[in-house]
Amino acid sequence: MINGQLQSLITETCRHPPGSLKRQQGLTQLYRMIVKSGKLWRENTPYYEEVWQQTWLYFCLNLCEATTGKDKYDSDRSSITTWLNVYLKMRLKDRAIKHQNQKQQMVSASQPLYDDDTLTFLDTFEALPDIPPILQATRKWAETDPEGELQRLQLRGRKDVTCQLLILRRLPPETTWEDLSAELGLPVSTLSSFYQRKCLPQLRKFGESAGYL
């Protein structure tokens, strides 16, 4: 990575006002270049990724103007990667302290402190016999259709194709669009467009009113 190239890109990016398209594009390009250079500090701690995100937000906000930091980036004082690494390491240090304190507070050792970064949790689904309550409630709502709205919403020209029908078929274990299309003799796009425009809003509203949000 040629420093001169980087510097001229910084200058060019900062010529444009914050939030402008050219500024955003410049920041994106700078991000790519700097990340590809591999010069940023890396460590294998559980909070690293979050601190990384925080650092790049800081970069975007303070490269050209001091939006949140005390000063904006000054190329006379340090290289861009040094500037970023200083911030990154400071925030990592903050998190390390927090992490240490949390560890000391943990009473039950059986609960993992951080998340599972594998897909093994999916294996538990083989063992689950019960239908989740959300699915049960949604199925019941669609079946009983208390306001009659789901039956009232029909595909034009096809009284048999209602939101009630489609919702019940698309709730897991769902019938594929291809199968529905074959069964009802209608193109996938006709069915899915009707579903998206008319039926999803009903599901959304049910989700909001049933207190699921």
Place this chain on the structure above:
Amino acid sequence: MANHTQQTENSALPMLIGTNSRRLAQQFAREQPNRQKAEQVYFNTLAVCVVRNYLEWMGIATQLNAGDSWNPIARLASDVADLQVTGLGILECRPIRENQQICRIPPEVWGDRIGYVVVQIEDSLKAANILGFIHSIDRPDIPLSQLQPVETLLTTLSGLRRQNLVNLSQWCQGIFGETWQDLGSIFSTPNLAYNFRTSPPDRQAEIERGKLIDLQMQLGSQMVVLLVALTPEFDTMAVRVRLYPPNGEIYLPPNLRLALLSDQADTLQEVRSRRHDNYIQLPRFTGETGERFSIQVALENAMIIENFAI
């Protein structure tokens, strides 16, 4: 083919995925009734988080909670990974796994989208690559070679922002557009609040228009009237913004927020209604020709943004 793959690789944006995103994805996945659905929801959620993260860096406001992907019932009944871009529309953030060369777009998200962002989630689940963006699709399977670099997403959003802009200079020429109406048409019954003028009578040079806004909240909706009044001065314009209850109502609901945002979505001014307000208003402000600002109206979880250029 090799050339295209290389091109996609070179323009891919490497991102990292934090524990908070993974935890949330797992939480959403656990609500699902079977493994297949759980995996779908898990990766959809991660993809949305990654894109949102990037947009946050770019200063583009999004509303996670407004998406179907964040609504337990909606995501149960559809394969959806949507992200609301405030004031502009909905972005679909489709996940693919490592070594997948084609991104499949489910039918239930073919409509009503600004476009599709493809996010490759690495097997480590700690990193992802924003591979690119496509504005519209004519078939359900997108080969990665067809994707534009993520900069195209920025261009598209910027274009939308310009399109939705209310051009106030045009108001001075008598061009208002359909949604901005003369107040006489909005308030057919004499509105006490509207007629009650605290401002001095030298506002004859004022150009006033109103727009009916429908705030859709969790339970029910609320209509309000957004009033924008301009007083053109030499090379500047003075702007007055007020919120009124709709025709026939006397009071605004409490906790209604009216805010003035800069063109970077920073809140410059904000006012909130109390119990029995006939209207609320922002302090009068002045701007130069070309300057942009936004007005935000919010009540509970409903929010509308109107973008203006002087």
